[in-house]
């Protein structure tokens with residue numbers, strides 16, 4: 001019986017045998033073992049946005065920096081107005097006015113009040129702020145109509161952040177709230193891993209730039225645009241190069257021209273077994289680049305390695321294969337380069353909506369749409385996945401219409417409707433994962449008990465031990481009581 005983990009291997013039409021394929025997990029492990037976080041540096045807050053903190057940030061100041069008022073009103077001593085009520089207001093002379101601003105206010109004298117604004121420093125001697133609405137708003141004297149609790153409406157020095165406290169730990173992704181906090185504690189240039197700079201380069205003599213009239217046999221270079229967008233979504237700074245023809249010198253010149261300025265290069269095309277597979281031809285003997293047939297569908301031909309110390313990902317040319325390869329291999333690598341763990345797209349567990357087939361010995365990633373629950377906003381463990389359209393490696397419409405990539409293990413060839421399988425959530429245009437990642441964390445308790453032939457669908461690293469090849473016609477068990485709709 002043929003080994004499904006091997007692939008037919010032909011050179012110039014001559015069949016020379018079957019070579020073992022590399023598993024998806026092995027290929028990813030090799031990539032993650034090679035890439036490194038970008039070199040940490042201090043970046044201005046606007047540059048730091050979207051980056052990952054490279055070191056803990058500790059406070060050198062207190063936040064708030066001084067006791068101040070949380071309300072527009074009057075600074076008083078609580079004891080002076082303890083008897084105040086609407087029926088018997090307590091009248092105090094107003095001996096000063098403290099707006100928010102530089103300087104230190106004069107002390108509050110016993111039996112008096114100071115008009116104070118939100119954020120203004122509390123005058124020494126005051127222990128309470130009475131909000132304007134509890135008074136008659138007087139300028140010379142003020143009638144306090146309610147007795148405040150002592151300490152009311154005072155924001156104490158250091159109650160948010162104490163000097164020396166950990167403000168944000170290394171590994172934090174810097175979003176708007178983190179930028180606000182860093183600025184508030186007066187950190188102008190936090191230490192970050194800069195966004196990786198990624199060059200995107202497509203190969204193919206048939207390619208023309210989008211917007212150009214097409215001649216016979218020509219196609220638009222869609223890969224470089226799609227991969228550039230995916231890399232931006234994944235947090236990279238992207239340099240999209242003009243497509244290069246299938247000529248070794250042109251490819252080598254384009255690659256070596258950009259290597260000194262980038263942290264990674266992603267190419268598409270030219271990695272299969274054809275006569276003009278220029279990427280393979282040039283890189284097969286360059287740096288540590290290795291070309292593998294990875295046991296996956298789509299995206300079988302893959303290359304990866306260092307050239308002049310720069311990670312180079314050579315993705316297959318078929319447009320869907322290129323983008324799915326990006327999500328499986330390049331996104332985790334970019335996460336690692338950004339200083340994150342490199343876990344890739346988040347996983348959920350879905351119910352398969354119709355019978356599916358999958359090639360034996362390959363992990364397949366059908367593009368699926370997700371049927372949402374009642375109000376259309378939530379994804380739940382019972383989310384049903386339907387094929388999003390044609391699954392050919394050239395059929396982009398189904399990828400554009402998909403919300404997730406189903407993961408069918410290597411050992412499974414038939415997936416009956418109702419099966420429970422893991423799926424990778426595709427990012428939306430903002431790079432976020434659909435709208436509302438909080439809802440979609442898989443309820444692992446809800447996953448079917450794995451059949452010995454089908455690995456654990458909830459295993460975070462994929463399928464735990466590699467699925468054993470050679471178990472023809474293995475099927476995923478149907479979820480009890482979860483009929484396909």
Ligand SMILES: Nc1nc2c(c(=O)[nH]1)N[C@H]1C(S)=C(S)[C@@H](COP(=O)(O)OP(=O)(O)OC[C@H]3O[C@@H](n4cnc5c(N)ncnc54)[C@H](O)[C@@H]3O)O[C@H]1N2
Nearest residue numbers: 202204220221222223224269270271272300316317318321
């Ligand atoms: N005899 C074999 N042929 C092929 C095999 C195989 O094992 N044996 N594998 C197939 C698989 S699977 C894939 S995937 C492709 C990968 O081929 P390449 O990476 O060498 O890519 P190309 O041949 O250059 O192009 C494939 C396909 O994609 C189109 N393409 C390429 N670049 C772009 C681009 N920038 N934008 C849009 N479309 C692009 C190209 O025109 C081809 O149609 O090989 C199979 N063949």
Ligand code: MOO
Nearest residue numbers: 298299300321393
């Ligand atoms: O594996 Mo290729 O990526 O199917 O088209």
